[in-house]
Amino acid sequence: MTVSTPTSSALHLHLLLAPRGQLSADGQLGELIRERRSRLGGDGGILYLGPELLAAQGLASADQEAVAVQDSAVITWLQLRFGGRRQSWQLAVAALPAACLDLPPAMSLPW
Numbered sequence: 001m002t003v004s005t006p007t008s009s010a011l012h013l014h015l016l017l018a019p020r021g022q023l024s025a026d027g028q029l030g031e032l033i034r035e036r037r038s039r040l041g042g043d044g045g046i047l048y049l050g051p052e053l054l055a056a057q058g059l060a061s062a063d064q065e066a067v068a069v070q071d072s073a074v075i076t077w078l079q080l081r082f083g084g085r086r087q088s089w090q091l092a093v094a095a096l097p098a099a100c101l102d103l104p105p106a107m108s109l110p111w
Contacts, residue, residue, distance in 0.1 A: 010092055013047075013068040014075035018084030020051050020063050024104030029067065029082065033103055045069055047100035057097070059089065068100065 016023070023029045029048070036044030047068040055062040068089060069075050075086060 009094075010090060011070065011096065013070060013089040013091070014072050015049070015059065015066045015068050015087045015089050016075055016078050016082065016084045017054075017060055017064050017066045017087055018082065020065050022084060023065050023067060023082050024048070027106065030104045030106065033067075043101055045071065046074070048102060048104050049100060050102065050104070053097060053099050059087070065104070 033044060033046050033048060036046055038044075049057070049059070049066040049068060051060075051062045051065055054060040054064055054066055060066065066084075066087075067075075067078060069078070078084075079086060
């Protein structure tokens with residue numbers, strides 16, 4: 001994640017947690033992340049945490065997914081759009097899992 005203060009060794013992130021599929025199932029979250037990364041460059045200031053990563057980090061059970069951002073206004077907008085619950089996450093910059101840069105799983109069409 002692009003850190004707003006380069007000398008900072010820790011990140012305070014806002015998480016939006018939801019049951020698996022609530023954020024990513026319709027493909028709109030993936031599209032939003034791609035657009036932000038294209039427009040803002042790098043990671044676009046938004047990270048996706050899949051169920052396995054959340055469980056590995058001890059943030060939630062493996063039946064949940066999340067997005068993480070530094071800007072609380074963005075997490076508020078995402079919560080209004082997708083639902084879910086907010087949580088804070090403090091971690092060392094060096095400990096940021098590379099898997100956070102992955103996009104949500106592609107939408108599976110019913111036909």
